Amino acid sequence: TQLLEQSPQFLSIQEGENLTVYCNSSSVFSSLQWYRQEPGEGPVLLVTVVTGGEVKKLKRLTFQFGDARKDSSLHITAAQPGDTGLYLCAGGHPAGNQFYFGTGTSLTVIP
């Protein structure tokens, strides 16, 4: 099993604040994905990064894959209540159907 540690585990912030969530591992991955899960729903893919050092932006969300492809971060600018949810990173070796999920970060954005 290849472990991914996310930090922080819980985050509660006011609307409009910025935040960063981290996903760290000692293993190298072919790809790194971020999913968001809302209460009562399954996770939904936000982004996939595959190149070391890669940065992707999705509106107010910025994702970065570490140079060594062992870690990733998710930065949210001006958080909105609609960003509330559980954020999961997943390191993968898709060719082998191997996806290893992080421990999750539960984000609450207070209006």
Add this chain to the structure above:
Amino acid sequence: DVKVTQSSRYLVKRTGEKVFLECVQDMDHENMFWYRQDPGLGLRLIYFSYDVKMKEKGDIPEGYSVSREKKERFSLILESASTNQTSMYLCASRGTPLIWELFFGEGSRLTVL
């Protein structure tokens, strides 16, 4: 639209009962997965299947078995449920090796008393 449907959203069973969790996908995907989700532990892979009648153990297969008789359906079976199997169970599917996205169902929350 992509759809993964899990048969039961909430189940309450007694210790020792046999439990079936069913998952159906309508995307003609080859690969299907069963995960369990527990707070602070993320998602842990129980089993996956890459074709009909084919299965591979994941990280925590003990106490579980699976069945894939048709491409669209992947079932998780708890032969004799125990209290430590109380959890959220998530089914996912994935298309060709070129497609890396996992599509998840809404989850089945199982409580074993």
